[in-house]
Amino acid sequence: xxxxxxxxxxxxxxxxxxxxxxxxxxxxxxxxxxxxxxxxxxxxxxxxxxxxxxxxxxxxxxxxxxxxxxxxxxxxxxxxxxxxxxxxxxxxxxxxxxxxxxxxxxxxxxxxxxxxxxxxxxxxxxxxxxxxxxxxxxxxxxxxxxxxxxxxxxxxxxxxxxxxxxxxxxxxxxxxxxxxxxxxxxxxxxxxxxxxxxxxxxxxxxxxxxxxxxxxxxxxxxxxxxxxxxxxxxxxx
Ligand SMILES: C[S@@+](CC[C@H](N)C(=O)[O-])C[C@H]1O[C@@H](n2cnc3c(N)ncnc32)[C@H](O)[C@@H]1O
Numbered sequence: 001x002x003x004x005x006x007x008x009x010x011x012x013x014x015x016x017x018x019x020x021x022x023x024x025x026x027x028x029x030x031x032x033x034x035x036x037x038x039x040x041x042x043x044x045x046x047x048x049x050x051x052x053x054x055x056x057x058x059x060x061x062x063x064x065x066x067x068x069x070x071x072x073x074x075x076x077x078x079x080x081x082x083x084x085x086x087x088x089x090x091x092x093x094x095x096x097x098x099x100x101x102x103x104x105x106x107x108x109x110x111x112x113x114x115x116x117x118x119x120x121x122x123x124x125x126x127x128x129x130x131x132x133x134x135x136x137x138x139x140x141x142x143x144x145x146x147x148x149x150x151x152x153x154x155x156x157x158x159x160x161x162x163x164x165x166x167x168x169x170x171x172x173x174x175x176x177x178x179x180x181x182x183x184x185x186x187x188x189x190x191x192x193x194x195x196x197x198x199x200x201x202x203x204x205x206x207x208x209x210x211x212x213x214x215x216x217x218x219x220x221x222x223x224x225x226x227x228x229x230x231x232x233x234x235x236x237x
Contacts, residue, residue: 001069001196001197001198002048002068002069002071002072002196003069003071003194003196004071005182005184005192005194006071006182006194006196007049007069007071007072007074007075008075008184009161009163009182009184010048010049010072010075011049011051011079012156012158012161012163013154013156013163013165013182014051015051016154016156016158016163017154017156017165019106021051021052021054021055022055024052024055024105024138024225024226025052025055025056025059026055026059027225027231028052028056028103028105028136028231029056029059029060031134031136031222031231031233032100032101032134032136032233035132035134035233035235036100036101036132036133036134036235038100039060039100039101039133039134040060040061040062040100041060041061041062041063041064041099041100041101042056042059042060042062042063042064042099042100042101042102042103043063043064043065043066043095043099043101043102043103043128044056044063044064044065044066044102044103044104044105045065045066045090045102045103045104045108045125046066046067046068046090046104046105046106046108046109046111047065047066047067047072047076047085048067048069048072048075048076048105048106048108049072049075049076049079050065050075050076050077050078050079050080050083050085051079052103052105053065053076053079053080053083054079054080056103057080057082057083060100060101063080063082063083063084064083064084064085064086064095064099065080065083065084065085065086066085066086066088066090066093066095067085067086067087067088068087068088068089068090070087073085073087090104090108090112090121090124091112091117091120091121091124092124093124094124094127095128097128098127098128098129098130098133099128099129099130099133100129100130100133100134101129101133101134101135101136102125102128102129102133102134102135102136103135103136103137103138104125104135104136104137104138105136105137105138105226106138106226107138107139107140107141107200107229109121109137109139109140110139110140110141110176110200110201110202110203111198111200111201112201113175113199113201114201115203115207115210115211118203118207118208118211119210119211119214119215122135122211122212122214122215122217122234123214123215123216125215126215126216126217126236129236130236131236132235132236133235133236134233134234134235134236135217135232135233135234135236136231136232136233136234137208137231137232137234138225138226138229138230138231139203139208139229139230139231139232140176140200140201140202140203140229141176141202141229142202142203142204142205142208143174143202143203143204144204144205145228145229146171146176146202147169148169148170148171149168149169149170150167150168150169151166151167151168151169152165152166152167153165153166153167154166160186160187161184161185161186162184162185162186163182163183163184163185164182164183165180165181165182166180166181167179167180167181171202172199174201174202174203175199175200175201175202176198176199176200176202177197177198177199178197178198178199178200179195179196179197179198180195180196180197180198181193181194181195182194182195182196205221208221208232209221212232212234215234216236216237217234217235217236217237218234218235218237219232219233219234219235220232220233220234221233
């Protein structure tokens with residue numbers, strides 16, 4: 001999961017599917033500064049290939065990233081050389097400093113398996129925030145908003161490379177099992193195919209809100225952002 005093949009094309013395919021990393025980073029920054037106007041430092045948890053961090057680096061004086069996948073971390077280092085990046089697990093990390101803001105984008109929080117892990121991870125986030133610091137989490141679908149059996153398909157062409165991505169998602173217990181097939185082709189290397197399989201937990205909105213409260217946050221949920229998944233904004237009590 002989140003291997004080298006995917007790291008190469010991750011940003012391209014999602015930009016090609018309409019994801020606007022720059023505007024998402026601006027929106028998160030705006031929400032952070034509504035609560036903490038002088039916010040100057042940000043940690044992006046599960047930063048992936050660094051696409052949000054590239055924008056955050058222009059909006060905050062100091063940015064850092066945390067990421068569990070080595071290939072994704074290498075791509076982030078190349079994309080945002082000015083950021084301090086840590087290879088690590090959001091469930092158990094200690095960076096020895098605190099931040100004005102923490103972001104965790106694009107459903108990455110759904111890789112936590114249980115509400116216990118969710119609460120423990122949000123408590124880690126609180127531990128890395130200054131008092132009054134702000135966390136912004138773009139969650140995975142809620143159990144109540146998820147569409148079982150969802151199929152998605154996209155083909156994009158960038159700089160002579162054609163990439164197709166087809167995914168199928170099905171309910172498995174309280175999680176979504178998503179199989180994603182990629183075909184990447186160019187005139188020199190020809191076509192190659194690989195798959196990625198994800199198990200992403202469908203926490204309910206109430207489970208998120210309970211975990212935020214238990215971790216010491218006052219939280220609000222903004223509907224509609226991020227293709228309908230919304231955004232949680234929590235302020236550390
Ligand atoms: C959907 S991608 C989002 C990446 C990036 N935030 C973005 O918006 O492009 C999910 C990311 O979460 C990372 N991830 C999953 N579990 C993690 C964990 N326990 N700790 C840190 N990162 C994790 C994956 O390696 C992957 O980069």
